[in-house]
Amino acid sequence: GRDLRGLVWDDPASEATLALALQVAASSLPVLLTGPNGTGKEKYAEILHANSPVRDGPFIAVNCGALPNDLVEAELFGAEAGAYTGATRAREGRFEAADGGTLFLDEIGTLPPSGQVKLLRVLETGRFARLGGHRERSVQVRVLSATNANLPAMIADGRFREDLYYRLAVVELQIPPLRERIEEIAPLANLLLQRACARM
Numbered sequence: 547g548r549d550l551r552g553l554v555w556d557d558p559a560s561e562a563t564l565a566l567a568l569q570v571a572a573s574s575l576p577v578l579l580t581g582p583n584g585t586g587k588e589k590y591a592e593i594l595h596a597n598s599p600v601r602d603g604p605f606i607a608v609n610c611g612a613l614p615n616d617l618v619e620a621e622l623f624g625a626e627a628g629a630y631t632g633a634t635r636a637r638e639g640r641f642e643a644a645d646g647g648t649l650f651l652d653e654i655g656t657l658p659p660s661g662q663v664k665l666l667r668v669l670e671t672g673r674f675a676r677l678g679g680h681r682e683r684s685v686q687v688r689v690l691s692a693t694n695a696n697l698p699a700m701i702a703d704g705r706f707r708e709d710l711y712y713r714l715a716v717v718e719l720q721i722p723p724l725r726e727r728i729e730e731i732a733p734l735a736n737l738l739l740q741r742a743c744a745r746m
Contacts, residue, residue: 549596563590563721570717571597576669578654578714579692581721587692588652590721594690595648603647608640610661611653618661620677622651623668629678639676641668645685654714655695655706662707669713689714 548568570577571594579587588607595605613621620630624639640649651657657665668674673684691714700706 549593549601563719564593566717567593567719568597570594570719572599574599574688575716576689576691576714577717577719578697579690579719579721580697581694583694585721587721588650590719591648591650591690591692595650595688598648598688600647600688604644605648605650606640606644607650607652609652611656615658618658619664622661623664623674623676624679625677626679629676633678636676641674641685641687642683644687646687648688648690651689651691653693653695654691655693655697655700659707662710666707666710666713669710 567590577594579590581587591607592605595601608621610618616630619625620633620637620639622639622641624642625633625637627633627636651665664674668685668687669689672686673682675682697706697711697715701708701711
């Protein structure tokens with residue numbers, strides 16, 4: 547049984563994307579979801595998790611673009627007390643929270659260089675230390691990431707690490723924009739209308 551997490555689709559472009567998603571869901575390979583804003587990349591990340599071997603583990607989503615640069619690393623990897631101003635007690639990072647499950651990193655293109663280095667190391671070794679700490683921790687986490695940025699162009703500009711890109715994009719799922727999924731507009735509008743009616 548496939549779990550499509552309530553995805554609304556009715557178009558050949560979506561069918562092809564969905565078929566590929568369900569195929570790669572069964573593996574533990576990292577997947578990079580690409581496409582413009584609002585195409586449903588997080589929904590596809592949920593589908594990948596729900597049909598994966600770790601579906602009973604946690605699904606943790608982090609929007610890297612919504613975090614200030616100096617807090618991204620503490621958010622992802624955790625921090626020991628005193629690691630930065632205002633860190634009065636140790637905090638667990640999202641990698642620890644996602645252990646045994648899936649970590650979804652949205653807007654991965656906004657990750658600062660030092661965060662990119664640390665992320666690359668976790669993908670290579672499964673190990674990291676909290677900010678301001680020395681004890682190595684190890685996790686088993688499947689990493690899914692998403693971007694609306696052109697990462698190859700960012701690599702050419704020196705803003706994104708090429709080695710990290712290849713680690714994240716072992717499989718790349720391109721989510722087609724709605725303008726290329728014309729047949730889905732009516733069913734989507736219908737669903738939104740039903741939800742609005744139910745609320746009223």
